[in-house]
Amino acid sequence: MSSSNADLTRFWSHKVHELSPYVPGEQPKLNNLVKLNTNENPFPPSPKVLAAMEAQLGDTLRLYPDPNATELRQCLAGYAGLSADQVFVGNGSDEVLAHAFQALLQHDQALLFPDISYSFYPVYCGLYGIEKDEVPLAKDLTINVADYQSPNGGVILANPNAPTGELLGLTAIRQLLTANPDRVVVIDEAYIDFGGQSAIELVPAFDNLLVIQTLSKSRSLAGLRVGFAFGQHHLIEALERVKNSFNSYPLSREAQAGAIAAIEDEDYFQHTCQANIAQRDKLALQLQALGFSMTQSYANFLFVTHAHMAAKDIALLLRKRGIIVRHLTSSPRITNYLRISVGSSSECDTLVLALKALL
Ligand SMILES: *Cc1c(COP(=O)(O)O)cnc(C)c1O
Numbered sequence: 001m002s003s004s005n006a007d008l009t010r011f012w013s014h015k016v017h018e019l020s021p022y023v024p025g026e027q028p029k030l031n032n033l034v035k036l037n038t039n040e041n042p043f044p045p046s047p048k049v050l051a052a053m054e055a056q057l058g059d060t061l062r063l064y065p066d067p068n069a070t071e072l073r074q075c076l077a078g079y080a081g082l083s084a085d086q087v088f089v090g091n092g093s094d095e096v097l098a099h100a101f102q103a104l105l106q107h108d109q110a111l112l113f114p115d116i117s118y119s120f121y122p123v124y125c126g127l128y129g130i131e132k133d134e135v136p137l138a139k140d141l142t143i144n145v146a147d148y149q150s151p152n153g154g155v156i157l158a159n160p161n162a163p164t165g166e167l168l169g170l171t172a173i174r175q176l177l178t179a180n181p182d183r184v185v186v187i188d189e190a191y192i193d194f195g196g197q198s199a200i201e202l203v204p205a206f207d208n209l210l211v212i213q214t215l216s217k218s219r220s221l222a223g224l225r226v227g228f229a230f231g232q233h234h235l236i237e238a239l240e241r242v243k244n245s246f247n248s249y250p251l252s253r254e255a256q257a258g259a260i261a262a263i264e265d266e267d268y269f270q271h272t273c274q275a276n277i278a279q280r281d282k283l284a285l286q287l288q289a290l291g292f293s294m295t296q297s298y299a300n301f302l303f304v305t306h307a308h309m310a311a312k313d314i315a316l317l318l319r320k321r322g323i324i325v326r327h328l329t330s331s332p333r334i335t336n337y338l339r340i341s342v343g344s345s346s347e348c349d350t351l352v353l354a355l356k357a358l359l
Contacts, residue, residue, distance in 0.1 A: 018126065019123075019126055019127065020123065020126055021123060022119060022120045022123045023119075024038070025037040025038035025326055026038075026324060028324065030322075032322065033322050033323070033324055034322060034323040034324070034343060034347045034350050034351065035324050035341075035343075036323065036324060036325050036326075036340050036341040036342075036343050036347065036351065037324045037325055037326040037339075037341060038222075038326070038341065039162075039191075039217055039299070039300055039301050039339075039341045040216075040217075040220075040222050040341065041217060041218065041219070041220035041222075041272065041276065041300065042276075042279075042342070042343045042344035042347060043220050043272040043275065043276070043344075044220060045219065045220045045221050045224075045258075045262065046219075046220075046261065046262055046265040046268040046269070048261045048262075048264070048265045048268070049219075049221065049224075049258045049261045049262045049265070050258075051261070052257040052258055052260065052261035053254040053257055053258040053261075055257065056253045056254045056257045057254070060253065061253065064249055065249055065251060065252055065253045065255075065256055066256065067244075067248045067249050069089045069251050069256050070084070071256065071260060072089055072251070072256045072259050072260050073087040073088075073089060075259075075260045075263050075264065076089070076228055076230075076263060079263050080200045080203075080230050081200070081201070082200070082203060082204075082230055085233045085236060086203065086230060086231060086232060086233055086236055087228060087229070087230060087236065088228060088229040088230075088231075088236045088239045088240065088243075089226065089227070089228045089229075089250075089251060089259075090226075090227050090228070090229075090243065090250050090251070091225045091226070091227070091247075091250040091251060091255075092214065092216065092225040092226065092227045093188070093190060093212050093213065093214035093216070093227025093228070094120060094227065095225075095227065095250060096212050096227040096228065096229050096239070097120065097121075097124065097186075097188065097212060097227075098124055098127075099239045099242045099243055099246075100156075100184075100186055100210060100212065100229065100239060101124040101125070101127075101128050101130060102128050102242050103238040103239050103241065103242040104154065104184040104186070104210065104235060104238055104239075105130060105153060105154040105156065105184060105186065106128050106129070106130050106153070107130075107153030107154060107183075108153065109131070109151055109152050109153035110130075110131040110132055110133035110152055110153055111125060111130050111131065111132050111133070111152065111153050111154050111155070111156065112132075112133050112135055112148050112150070112152045112154070112155045112156075113132065113134060113135065113155070113156045113157065114134065114135055114136075114137050114143055114157065114161065115134040115135060115136045115137060115331055115333075116137050116141065116161075116163070116164065116330070116331050116333065116334055117157070117158050117161055117162065118158045118162045118188065118190075119328075119330050121156055122134070130153070131153070133150075133152065135147050135148060137161075137164070137333075140295075141164045141166065141295050141303075141333075141334075142164075142166045142295075143157060143161060143166065143168055143172075145168065145172045145173075145175050145176045145179075146175075148176055148179070148180070149179040149180070152180070152183055153183065154180075154183045154184045154185070154186070155176065155180055155183065155184075155185045155186070156185075156186040156187075156188065157176075157185075157186070157187055157188065158187075158188040158189075158190065158191075159173070159187050159188065159189060159192065159196065159199070160191045160192065160194070160196055160297070160298040160299045162190070162191065162299065162301075163301070163303050163326070163328055163334070163337075163339040164295040164297070164303050165191070165295055165296065165297025165298055165299040165301060165302065165303055166295050166296060166297070166298070167195070167196045167296075167298040169197065170197055170199060170201075170202065173185075173187060173199050173202065174202060174206075177202065177206045177208060177209055180208065181208060182208070183208060184208050184209075184210055184235065185206075185208055185209055185210070186210045186211075186212060187199045187209070187210070187211050187212070188212050189211055189212060189213045190212075190213070190214050190216070190217055191217055191218075191298065191299035191300060192213065192218075193217070193218035193269075193273050194217075194218065194273060194276060194277055194280070194298055194299050194300050195277055195298040196298050198211065198213075199211050200230050203230055203231060203232060204232075206232075207232050207234070207235075209231060209232075209235075210229055210230070210231040210235050211229065211230045211231065212227065212228070212229045212230075213227065213228055213229075213230075214226070214227040214228075215227070215259060215262055217299075217300055218269070218272075218273055218276075218300075219262045219263075219269060220272065221258065221259075221262060224254075224255050224258055224259065225255065226251065226255050226258075226259045276300050276342055279342050279343075279344075279345060279348060280297065280300060280301075280302065280342040282348070283302060283340075283342060283348045283351075283352070284297070284302055286348075286352045287302065287304055287340075287352075287355070290306075290352070290355055290356065290359055291306055291307050291308065291359065292304040292305065292306050292307075293305055293306075293307070300341060300342045301339050301340060301341045301342060302339070302340050302342065303334075303337055303338075303339050303340075304337060304338055304340060305336050305337045305338070306359070308359075309359060310336060311327055311335065311336045311337055311338045312327055312335070314338060314355075314358070315327040315338055317354075317358045318351070318354055318355075318358075321354045321358075323350065323351055323354055325338050325339065325340045325341075326338065326339040326340075326341075327339075
């Protein structure tokens with residue numbers, strides 16, 4: 001029995017009442033939209049990934065996958081120049097991040113991250129009861145690492161940052177690690193393959209560094225859900241303790257096989273990354289010619305603002321023409337910006353033509 005005016009949320013836990021969940025970019029069901037709102041890669045995954053996954057679709061699906069993803073971790077270790085016990089894998093880097101928050105960033109002092117960054121960070125703080133201190137970006141929307149030296153419970157930065165695309169070099173990362181010797185510094189490198197230098201090479205020198213990457217962006221595999229972390233073994237062990245208290249089998253057989261094939265197909269990876277970078281730089285020039293200014297993006301998106309037209313209006317007008325971009329409103333400082341994913345060359349042409357018409 002239920003009565004219409006009863007408060008059905010009375011079944012919820014206190015925790016659930018308090019949560020403010022992440023809102024992902026729209027995934028519309030319509031087919032012929034130009035979808036430039038969630039930073040998906042316009043290139044298909046490597047054909048070798050599809051072949052490797054198909055090979056898994058048989059009788060062995062009866063059996064659980066390798067809970068330790070041994071072969072995949074060895075493959076990633078080879079890629080990173082580390083050992084397999086310095087690698088952790090999870091169901092998308094969002095899951096790896098979630099485990100890192102719980103395993104390594106939940107301390108008595110506040111976690112530091114930029115006020116404008118990946119909006120999942122404050123959500124995990126809410127889920128795990130972690131106090132946060134959101135450090136303002138500089139006026140030009142860049143990160144100044146000297147701002148991350150106050151007493152803290154840990155530091156997490158996206159590098160390149162999202163949604164600005166701005167990149168920190170390894171000298172700055174090293175400075176951050178040295179300034180926080182007793183706290184874990186997490187570098188979320190979801191976009192590092194589009195022109196940045198990974199902090200993986202600092203792992204052997206710093207016992208407080210965890211680097212997180214994903215197959216979702218640069219390997220065109222957002223639908224596969226594979227992310228990973230690199231760090232010294234004591235950090236990986238903390239992640240494994242959480243994972244094995246939550247879900248021992250996060251990666252399916254197909255995901256493990258597909259991920260290995262993706263990492264092994266280095267030629268395809270290099271080729272598609274270079275093509276994305278070239279397309280990004282071309283689109284940046286075209287948008288500048290239309291009166292947009294932008295941050296310096298090292299990612300597969302541009303973060304743009306127009307001198308004469310409000311971001312909100314541009315987003316609405318583009319939407320009417322079947323083009324979706326992301327208008328983020330998480331901070332008042334960025335409400336006049338749009339984040340536009342770098343699409344295929346024909347998608348970018350469609351975008352530029354539409355902007356020409358409406359500006
Ligand atoms: C896309 C993105 C992720 C999440 O990637 P998944 O591996 O698909 O979960 C993590 N961090 C940042 C900054 C991202 O933009």
